[in-house]
Amino acid sequence: MSSYDAIAELYDPWSASVVEDVAFYLEEARRSGGPIVELGVGTGRIAVPLGADGIHVIGIDSSRAMLEVCARRAALAGVTLDLRVGDLREPPVTERVPLVICPFRSLLHMHTDEDRLSVLGATHDLLVPGGRFVFDVFAPDAADIAQTQARWLEREPGIFEHAVWDESERTLTLTIRGDERGTTMALAWLSPGEWRHLLMRAGFEIEACYGWFDRSPYRGREDTVWIARRPSS
Numbered sequence: 001m002s003s004y005d006a007i008a009e010l011y012d013p014w015s016a017s018v019v020e021d022v023a024f025y026l027e028e029a030r031r032s033g034g035p036i037v038e039l040g041v042g043t044g045r046i047a048v049p050l051g052a053d054g055i056h057v058i059g060i061d062s063s064r065a066m067l068e069v070c071a072r073r074a075a076l077a078g079v080t081l082d083l084r085v086g087d088l089r090e091p092p093v094t095e096r097v098p099l100v101i102c103p104f105r106s107l108l109h110m111h112t113d114e115d116r117l118s119v120l121g122a123t124h125d126l127l128v129p130g131g132r133f134v135f136d137v138f139a140p141d142a143a144d145i146a147q148t149q150a151r152w153l154e155r156e157p158g159i160f161e162h163a164v165w166d167e168s169e170r171t172l173t174l175t176i177r178g179d180e181r182g183t184t185m186a187l188a189w190l191s192p193g194e195w196r197h198l199l200m201r202a203g204f205e206i207e208a209c210y211g212w213f214d215r216s217p218y219r220g221r222e223d224t225v226w227i228a229r230r231p232s233s
């Protein structure tokens with residue numbers, strides 16, 4: 001049972017304003033030529049536009065309910081996606097691909113370096129030599145924590161979020177409620193330096209670390225957008 005099962009029908013209205021990353025991932029997918037793997041595909045917020053562009057997407061997610069919504073959304077758009085139930089740490093993929101993506105901070109669902117390295121190692125193995133791993137994560141700044149700590153905020157009409165930040169453990173306990181549905185999930189963040197170190201331990205070369213999806217350089221703000229490459233030889 002995944003914490004996302006309970007909010008699968010709420011996820012799209014909850015994330016309705018998150019659109020800034022779609023063109024970025026589409027550009028990366030086009031550049032790769034596909035096929036691509038999306039780890040934590042969710043309801044297809046990214047995968048459906050990529051599929052609509054003719055890119056073959058293998059989507060992995062541990063939440064069956066999210067995958068059901070994704071399949072419905074893809075069918076409505078006339079898109080075929082290859083959706084598979086599985087874990088980020090052991091993705092059920094035997095194919096080798098030129099691009100793996102993990103959008104919208106899904107890696108923050110990994111709480112230990114062991115788990116993070118499992119995902120990074122599995123991803124490295126999925127890639128052809130020279131293939132890329134593209135993902136985004138965040139680390140909150142003090143102002144964001146102060147503004148949102150333990151407050152109910154209306155993120156979208158009728159959909160509320162409650163964040164409890166633990167700065168010493170570097171975890172966020174996020175509760176989402178709306179439309180009589182709700183869930184609580186735990187996320188764990190790292191500094192950009194720690195992500196860099198883990199990527200290198202997993203055998204990646206780092207091609208870019210942007211501060212936003214417009215490819216502007218990272219300047220110490222909350223978000224980082226990574227392009228890592230499996231070395232060619």
Ligand SMILES: C[S@@+](CC[C@H](N)C(=O)[O-])C[C@H]1O[C@@H](n2cnc3c(N)ncnc32)[C@H](O)[C@@H]1O
Pocket residue numbers: 002004015039040041042043044045046060061062063066086087088089102103104105106109
């Ligand atoms: C923030 S959502 C991102 C969904 C989609 N990529 C997007 O950009 O909208 C995180 C997704 O990761 C999935 N997820 C969380 N932990 C997972 C795990 N251990 N294995 C596979 N999927 C997982 C959740 O079910 C959810 O669909």
